Each structure stands twice: as C-alpha cells, then as structure tokens.
Amino acid sequence: MITRLKLKPGQKGTKALVEKYGNDLVCVRYRYDETSRARIKTVELIVERKQLPASSKKITDETLVPVQIAYGATKLGMMARAAGGEWDPDVKLWYIMFEKIKGTELEQHILSDAGMKNSRK
Numbered sequence: 866m867i868t869r870l871k872l873k874p875g876q877k878g879t880k881a882l883v884e885k886y887g888n889d890l891v892c893v894r895y896r897y898d899e900t901s902r903a904r905i906k907t908v909e910l911i912v913e914r915k916q917l918p919a920s921s922k923k924i925t926d927e928t929l930v931p932v933q934i935a936y937g938a939t940k941l942g943m944m945a946r947a948a949g950g951e952w953d954p955d956v957k958l959w960y961i962m963f964e965k966i967k968g969t970e971l972e973q974h975i976l977s978d979a980g981m982k983n984s985r986k
Contacts, residue, residue, distance in 0.1 A: 866905070870895040882908055926964035931976045933958055944971055 872893045874883045879893045891909040898905060924930065932950065934941045945952075948971065950961035958976065966972050 866896050866898050868894050868896050886910055924963055926962070926967070928963045929960040930963050930966070931956075931958040932961050932966070932971055932974045933976050934971075934974060941971065941974065944969065 870878075872879050872895075874890045874892070878895075879890070882893055883890055886908065889911045891911060894907045894909070896905045896907060897903070929951075932945060934945060944966075945959045945961055948961050948965035948969075950959040950965075952959055961971065966975075
C-alpha cells in the first residue's frame with residue numbers, strides 16, 4: 866500500500882472529517898492498494914489527552930548531569946574532561962556540571978532518565 870497524500874485538518878478534502886472529529890483529528894491520509902486497485906482514506910485521531918505532572922527534576926546550572934559518551938568518541942571525551950567532568954566507572958557515565966556543557970555538543974548526550982547529582986562545590 867502506498868501513501869500518496871497526507872493532509873492536515875482544514876485542508877481541501879478534510880472539511881467533512883473536521884466537522885465529524887473536531888480537534889481530535891490529526892491528519893487524513895489517502896492510500897492506494899495496487900493489488901485490489903482501491904483508494905483508501907484513513908484518519909489519525911487523538912484518543913486520549915492527559916496532563917503530565919510537573920517535573921520534579923529541575924536542572925540548574927550547578928546540577929551534575931549524567932552524560933553518555935560512546936567508547937572511542939575521543940573528541941567528546943576530551944570535551945568532557947575540559948569541562949571538568951568526572952568519570953563514574955560503576956555506571957559508565959560522565960558527570961558534568963550543566964553550566965559547563967549548556968549549548969555545546971555534550972548537551973545532546975545528557976541521559977534524562979539517569980540520576981542527577983548535586984554539585985560538589
């Protein structure tokens with residue numbers, strides 16, 4: 866099956882579906898099945914909205930954040946050392962003060978689900 870057209874709500878070809886589904890409509894797709902030679906119209910709907918709790922983990926500039934650097938990524942390792950990072954061999958992660966890596970390439974390697982540590986100042 867090939868998808869040839871994906872429309873956002875409000876575009877031409879979606880008005881009746883917007884009336885039917887309202888704000889729950891995400892998109893409309895037109896698919897073509899070459900074996901049965903049929904055009905199939907599908908819709909993507911939101912079925913549940915749930916408010917997330919406020920994050921209890923606030924990252925301040927003084928927070929030591931866990932940074933995962935792949936073995937052999939020498940450039941990133943040198944950046945971690947230069948930023949004053951500490952290697953934890955038990956969990957195989959670098960811990961670096963957030964203010965030192967904010968806006969750098971290392972910020973993309975922060976593990977959000979690993980434990981944060983308070984600064985040792």
